[in-house]
Amino acid sequence: MSTDTNTAIHVAIVGGGITGVILALGLEKRGVSYTLFERAPAFTEIGAGIGFSPNAERALKVVDPKVHELYKKVTTSTGEEEFFTWVNGNENNEIIASLPIGVDAFQGGRRSEFLEAWSTLIPSAKVKFSKEIESLLQKDDGKVTLKFKDGSLDEADIVIGCDGIRSRVRQLTLGEANPASYPRYSKKFCFRALLPMGKAREVLGEARTLSRFMYTGLDAHAITYPVAGGALLNVLFVVTDVNPWLLERHTAPGTRGEVVDLFSGWHSSIRGLVDLLPEKLDKWAIFDMYDYPAPYYNLGSVALAGDAAHASGPHLGSGAGFGIEDGLVLATVLKAADEEVEARQSGKNKTQICRDALAAYNTVRYDRDQWLPGATRESVELFHWRHKEVGSKDHEKFLERAHHLFHTIWDNDIDEMVKTAALEFKDVVFKQSQPSLYGSRISQ
Ligand SMILES: Cc1cc2nc3c(=O)[nH]c(=O)nc-3n(C[C@H](O)[C@H](O)[C@H](O)COP(=O)(O)OP(=O)(O)OC[C@H]3O[C@@H](n4cnc5c(N)ncnc54)[C@H](O)[C@@H]3O)c2cc1C
Structure with missing residues (x-):
């Protein structure tokens, strides 16, 4: 050229x-x-x-x-109005707020x-x-x-x-x-996975798998939304960390057991979702450029x-x-x-x-x-x-x-x-x- x-x-x-x-x-x-x-x-x-x-x-x-x-x-x-819906995932699984986004x-x-x-x-x-x-x-x-x-x-x-x-x-x-x-390191890490929709529905009920939900709680939250034409539910669990991240890599091997422990005090819906995670999954450290833009x-x-x-x-x-x-x-x-x-x-x-x-x-x-x-x-x-x-x-x-x-x-x-x-x-x-x-x- x-x-x-x-x-x-x-x-x-x-x-x-x-x-x-x-x-x-x-x-x-x-x-x-x-x-x-x-x-x-x-x-x-x-x-x-x-x-x-x-x-x-x-x-x-x-x-x-x-x-x-x-x-x-x-x-x-979906041809329908979409919402961001927040749920109290820590205590009672009840909706606390909802924000309309627009059709589709x-x-x-x-x-x-x-x-x-x-x-x-x-x-x-x-x-x-x-x-x-x-x-x-x-x-x-x-x-x-x-x-x-x-x-x-x-x-x-x-x-x-x-x-x-x-x-x-x-x-x-x-x-x-x-x-x-x-x-x-932003002092947050996360686990993410794609779950079979049938299994996710058994835990959450159909209504909670059709669009985007965020389960809030003390020092952690989870987000779920459907992907792959509704065949899979994308899940993301985000946790506040008190420790520094010492690895050079931004990912580390994690286990379902770790997520089970982190969400053990949460509502049964979230615990049920955690149980669907694969036995081994990556833990992702969340880095950003906030401290030094x-x-x-x-x-x-x-x-x-x-x-x-x-x-x-x-x-x-x-x-x-x-x-x-x-x-x-x-x-x-x-x-x-x-x-x-x-x-x-x-x-x-x-x-x-x-x-x-x-x-x-x-x-x-x-x-x-x-x-x-x-x-x-x-x-x-x-x-x-x-x-x-x-x-x-x-x-x-x-x-x-x-x-x-x-x-x-x-x-x-x-x-x-x-x-x-x-x-x-x-x-x-x-x-x-x-x-x-x-x-x-x-x-x-
Ligand atoms: C868990 C999670 C969920 C997210 N969800 C959303 C969401 O729902 N919506 C949203 O808008 N954003 C979301 N984000 C943010 C989004 O993923 C990123 O902002 C976006 O992917 C950044 O894209 P990028 O192309 O700038 O960088 P990257 O996706 O990192 O792409 C960089 C590319 O550069 C290549 N590369 C790297 N170094 C070199 C090199 N030296 N020479 C040549 N090539 C190189 C890499 O191989 C890569 O292909 C999420 C992030 C995370 C971690």
């Missing part, structure tokens, strides 16, 4: 999780040249469930209507099914598997050289790090000595997106949704940059235009993204009955706070966000040319 200063821009996407794949699809739809580099030998995601919030669903439509169609194929339409909204599916479906829209020539990024060189001519662990090199005008919570691109962008380059997402011709930029816990069900919003904004500004490279109305060179696009992306996304890790930490305090203003018994206040947190996420005006991104790019690119802050540097 060519990265000559006079030709169209070429984007390297590092990481083929949900954020990287959605960015690739956004660029594909808009005719912007790209290559996606993924460490794994194929698009791989664990089978666990994931749900897409209403804002994320609206963003998928704008990325490409075909992406949204595939999303709908994976999920099961926040549908769940298996991650692997979404990625498998979406990746069919990416031409295979634009994906390189088994490519683990090791270092980046931003050169004086504006291009970026990518060096991979297997010793191979590639080149692009722009690199977007979509390489997840333990992002190498973040380390290279913020510096290896910067604490913001590494996520921290990334101070910015862009450095010269490199930027961060998705969990690489703003990893947060899973408690508001929105990490992937924010990655999708990032991907849409990036696709918007990179398309505008591509057109400006052709038109040259600003009088700037290709490198300046590319960097302006990433600066515009940073401006549009930073504040909203950075709100998420803190809001997620607040939500888990709420669900674990430790919220300072709400506690365990005030259900009205519980709903008020939950409404605020979820609606801040769900109500994002996606069309307005896209318009703002395009305007922000214009604003930056037509400003007087500034000398580049970023000379040649190598990151090892």
Whole structure:
């Protein structure tokens, strides 16, 4: 591929999780040249469930209507109003609060099914598997050289790090000595599993398996929702930890016995659900970037997106949704940059235009993204009955706070966000040319 200063821009996407794949699809739809580099030998995601919030669903439509169609194929339409329903799982199994989401909204599916479906829209020539990024060189001519662990090199005008919570691109962008380059333990861990629906129904009753329920309690909660066309129930048990997480890996082998002990004082419904777990299952430490947030997402011709930029816990069900919003904004500004490279109305060179696009992306996304890790930490305090203003018994206040947190996420005006991104790019690119802050540097 060519990265000559006079030709169209070429984007390297590092990481083929949900954020990287959605960015690739956004660029594909808009005719912007790209290559996606993924460490794994194929698009791989664990089978666990994931749900897409209403804002994320609206963003998928704008990325490409075909992406949204595939999303709908994976999920099961109920044609009915969906709710988030919270239950007192600790004491009496009674509903304490309910929040309407919208008709057919926040549908769940298996991650692997979404990625498998979406990746069919990416031409295979634009994906390189088994490519683990090791270092980046931003050169004086504006291009970026990518060096991979297997010793191979590639080149692009722009690199977007979509390489997840333990992002190498973040380390290279913020510096290896910067604490913001590494996520921290949020003092919560979880167990997740997919249970056969028939067995789950025997325990919970049919009504509790048709949509999304959250069982709250002291220092723990559980979430359940149907996936695989209603054949399986996705379950997630989240527990507050008083200990540090000492392992390098974010997962550790766990057992059903551990979960039995942790939920032994809970209502029989939850204990029944725990009994359905497999004998051996992974324990997942929940890390996030709340303690040391990334101070910015862009450095010269490199930027961060998705969990690489703003990893947060899973408690508001929105990490992937924010990655999708990032991907849409990036696709918007990179398309505008591509057109400006052709038109040259600003009088700037290709490198300046590319960097302006990433600066515009940073401006549009930073504040909203950075709100998420803190809001997620607040939500888990709420669900674990430790919220300072709400506690365990005030259900009205519980709903008020939950409404605020979820609606801040769900109500994002996606069309307005896209318009703002395009305007922000214009604003930056037509400003007087500034000398580049970023000379040649190598990151090892
Ligand atoms: C239990 C749980 C439940 C969740 N539920 C929801 C939910 O319901 N809804 C929601 O919106 N979010 C949810 N989330 C959050 C969501 O899973 C993440 O925010 C999302 O998957 C992040 O996607 P990503 O593409 O940014 O990163 P990742 O999914 O981590 O993808 C990163 C990709 O980069 C690759 N990679 C890593 N390093 C390199 C490298 N050096 N070189 C090349 N490639 C590399 C990886 O192999 C991977 O494919 C949940 C999270 C958890 C833990």
